[in-house]
Amino acid sequence: MKQATDEKKQTILIVDDAATNREFLIAMLEDDYRILEASGGSEAMKILREHSSEIDLMLLDIVMPGVDGFEVLAMMNDCGIIEDLPVIMISSEKEPSTIERAYKMHVTDYIDRPFNAFIIRRRIVNTLNLHAKHRRLKYIITNLVYEKEKNNTMMVNILSHIVEFRNGESGMHVLNISAITTLLLQCLVKKTDRYHLSQDDISLIIIASALHDIGKIGIPGKILNKPGRFTPEEFEIMKTHTTIGDQILRNIPLYAQEPLVQVARMICRSHHERYDGRGYPDGLKGDDIPIGAQVVALADVYDALTSERCYKKAFSHEKAYQMILNGECGAFSELLLDCLTDIHQDIIRELNTQSGVQRPTKLLENLVSDLMEYNEFTDLVYPLKQIRKEHEKESFFAERAEELRFDYDSRTSIVILSAWGAKLLGTDKTVHNMLESHLQVMNEPHVKALSEHFHSASAEAPDVEEDVELIINDKLMSGKLSARTLWSDEEVPRYIGVFGKVTDLKPVENR
Numbered sequence: 001m002k003q004a005t006d007e008k009k010q011t012i013l014i015v016d017d018a019a020t021n022r023e024f025l026i027a028m029l030e031d032d033y034r035i036l037e038a039s040g041g042s043e044a045m046k047i048l049r050e051h052s053s054e055i056d057l058m059l060l061d062i063v064m065p066g067v068d069g070f071e072v073l074a075m076m077n078d079c080g081i082i083e084d085l086p087v088i089m090i091s092s093e094k095e096p097s098t099i100e101r102a103y104k105m106h107v108t109d110y111i112d113r114p115f116n117a118f119i120i121r122r123r124i125v126n127t128l129n130l131h132a133k134h135r136r137l138k139y140i141i142t143n144l145v146y147e148k149e150k151n152n153t154m155m156v157n158i159l160s161h162i163v164e165f166r167n168g169e170s171g172m173h174v175l176n177i178s179a180i181t182t183l184l185l186q187c188l189v190k191k192t193d194r195y196h197l198s199q200d201d202i203s204l205i206i207i208a209s210a211l212h213d214i215g216k217i218g219i220p221g222k223i224l225n226k227p228g229r230f231t232p233e234e235f236e237i238m239k240t241h242t243t244i245g246d247q248i249l250r251n252i253p254l255y256a257q258e259p260l261v262q263v264a265r266m267i268c269r270s271h272h273e274r275y276d277g278r279g280y281p282d283g284l285k286g287d288d289i290p291i292g293a294q295v296v297a298l299a300d301v302y303d304a305l306t307s308e309r310c311y312k313k314a315f316s317h318e319k320a321y322q323m324i325l326n327g328e329c330g331a332f333s334e335l336l337l338d339c340l341t342d343i344h345q346d347i348i349r350e351l352n353t354q355s356g357v358q359r360p361t362k363l364l365e366n367l368v369s370d371l372m373e374y375n376e377f378t379d380l381v382y383p384l385k386q387i388r389k390e391h392e393k394e395s396f397f398a399e400r401a402e403e404l405r406f407d408y409d410s411r412t413s414i415v416i417l418s419a420w421g422a423k424l425l426g427t428d429k430t431v432h433n434m435l436e437s438h439l440q441v442m443n444e445p446h447v448k449a450l451s452e453h454f455h456s457a458s459a460e461a462p463d464v465e466e467d468v469e470l471i472i473n474d475k476l477m478s479g480k481l482s483a484r485t486l487w488s489d490e491e492v493p494r495y496i497g498v499f500g501k502v503t504d505l506k507p508v509e510n511r
Contacts, residue, residue, distance in 0.1 A: 009034040010056040010128060015044040015072065016090070017064040025059060025090075028117050029124070041067025045075055052081050057128055060107075062091040062098065073105040082106045086131045088123060090115075173303060174210040179350045180299035181209045186491075187339040188295070194335075195291045205292040208264035212271050212296050215245025239280050242269050266290045271297045276331040286333075298336055301329050302347070317348050349460075404470075404479070404502040410495060418501075424472060441470050450481075455495050459487035468502060476508040 011034040016022050022037050029035060036055065038044040041064050048055070062069035069089065076082040086108040093099075099110050108127050111120060185202045188195070197205075216224060219241050223234050230238060245268030249261050270284060270293035277285030305320035315323070321344055323329050325337060332340075404425075405418035422429045425441060442450070446469060457464055462485045470477045483500025487493035 011036060011054055012124070013038065013044065013047060013055045013058045015041070015058060015064075015069070016061040018061075021061070021090075024115065025120070028120065033124075040064050041069065041072045044072050048072075048076065048081055048085075049079075052085055055085055057124060057131075058085060058087045059090050059124075060087050062089060062093050062102070070101065070105065073102070073107065077105060084135075086127050088127060173307065176303040176307075176351055177209050177212065177296065177299045178206055180302055180347055181295055182206050183343045183346050183350060184295045184299060184336065184339050187342050188291075188335070190491075191339065192335065197291070201292075204260055204263045205267070205295065208260055208267050208292070209296045209299065211245070211249070211264045212267050212300060213241065213245070214248060214264075215241035215243070215268055218244040218248075239272070242272055242281050245269065263292060267293050267296050269293075271300060273297070274331040275333050278331065294333065294336060297330065298324070298332050298340065302340070303351075305329060306351075317344075404505070405499075406501070407497070407499040409497045421502075424505075426473075441472060442468070454483070454485050454498050457485040457495075459493040462487065464498070464500070469508060470502070470505070472505075477505045478508050479503060479505040 009032065012029060013036045014022050014025050015038045016025075017040050019039070022039070026035050026037065036047060036051075038047055044058075044060070045067065060069045060072060069091070073082070073087065076085070076087070082105075087106075088109040088111060089102045089107050090111050090113070091098075092113040094112055102110055108131070109123050111123060182202075185197065185205060189197050189202070219238060223230070223237055226234065246265050249265045249268060250256055252261060255261050267290075269281065270289055273279035273282065273284040273289045273293060275286060275289065275294070277283055279289075301324060302320055305315045305323060306317055308314040321340070324332070324340065403418065404421035406415050406421065408415040417425070417427070417429050419429065450466070450468065453464055453466060464481065464483045464485060466481045468479055468481045470479065479502040481500060481502050483498050485495060486497040486499070488496050
């Protein structure tokens with residue numbers, strides 16, 4: 001394996017069983033590229049499995065003893081490597097069927113022997129430039145999709161929080177509902193395929209669960225926040241929040257037919273139905289109740305029992321769990337009760353982590369300002385003003401705290417810095433290509449060690465505390481890192497990011 005010394009060069013893997021062919025290509029390319037070489041398909045596959053992310057282009061021969069070029073391509077297609085690593089076939093095979101087969105296996109280009117040095121160089125440059133543009137476009141699209149999903153979720157949570165604040169609740173209810181709904185659905189799809197829930201279906205139910213009580217915005221405040229028991233007449237009015245929510249979403253211009261709105265309508269209307277048919281508003285029974293509404297209903301009851309309200313104290317998690325199993329708080333399918341039993345301890349852990357979740361501030365502030373223009377929301381104004389004041393206080397201290405706060409998403413390699421941190425580092429608050437940025441403020445071995453530390457954390461033990469050294473304005477600074485790693489909701493959780501802060505920054509004495 002031959003390697004150029006300049007680590008900034010793009011890397012080309014040359015795979016050919018003929019040493020003379022490899023030597024010819026290396027001599028032609030080594031001044032401009034970092035070269036890796038493999039003498040056969042088996043060696044190439046080993047290098048790809050271990051170092052594919054480091055390789056920018058592969059030159060691959062077809063006819064080789066043992067594992068040939070087509071078998072290498074098959075492995076790359078099976079593993080998805082071919083999507084991110086362009087391949088140029090180099091071969092003396094000129095049969096149209098062979099060339100066609102190579103292109104069907106997603107090679108980028110095909111060069112036949114004898115080699116022409118100018119053509120090879122030109123095609124390599126063209127391929128690398130084209131792939132760089134493809135990666136950039138893919139990054140832009142991924143970032144746009146991520147931002148759209150994030151903003152949609154934020155807006156849904158903002159609207160649902162407004163209902164909570166009007167309802168005198170803590171503001172954590174929708175976050176808890178989302179967390180419990182997620183755990184229930186994950187357990188449900190492992191137990192049965194009865195409901196044919198795809199990952200997209202599950203995602204829509206989780207997001208839409210935040211809107212389950214949006215209809216309460218149409219219930220008079222004196223009923224909504226009554227500390228005592230409802231009269232029969234008041235209860236009938238209270239029950240209409242299900243149909244009001246359905247109606248609000250049904251009448252939204254432009255978006256009424258969107259899948260998210262459709263799912264949210266279903267949950268709004270049916271999350272107070274009971275499995276025994278004694279619920280409202282439609283008296284649905286059994287699996288005539290949409291499964292999304294069944295799951296949200298169970299999550300809603302569980303969180304209502306364990307949360308303090310104006311009319312009750314909070315029950316313990318164990319007490320709430322037993323009350324639900326005993327049928328004291330509604331009727332649910334045996335399957336969902338089995339799921340609740342399976343995830344009982346997970347719910348306790350998950351809800352305990354919710355206290356650190358930050359809510360959207362700027363969007364909430366804008367929305368509050370808009371709402372204050374309308375008389376029909378006058379009973380919302382006072383609590384919303386109080387919330388805005390609290391956000392303003394939090395923002396005031398956060399912007400002035402001498403802490404390098406950060407929020408890193410590994411899927412997009414984007415980090416968001418606090419205002420003080422961005423000013424300290426001399427950069428924008430939003431930083432792209434985080435690995436390169438890290439290398440500017442931290443020694444490479446330290447970056448790798450810290451990355452390994454983050455990856456070695458877990459969903460069960462996500463917190464990381466560590467001393468760090470940063471290079472700031474050409475000066476070496478030491479500080480204390482406090483961070484929480486973020487993990488996916490998959491069966492085997494996957495590291496997806498980290499947020500935290502660096503404090504106590506001090507110059508490091510000369511060593």
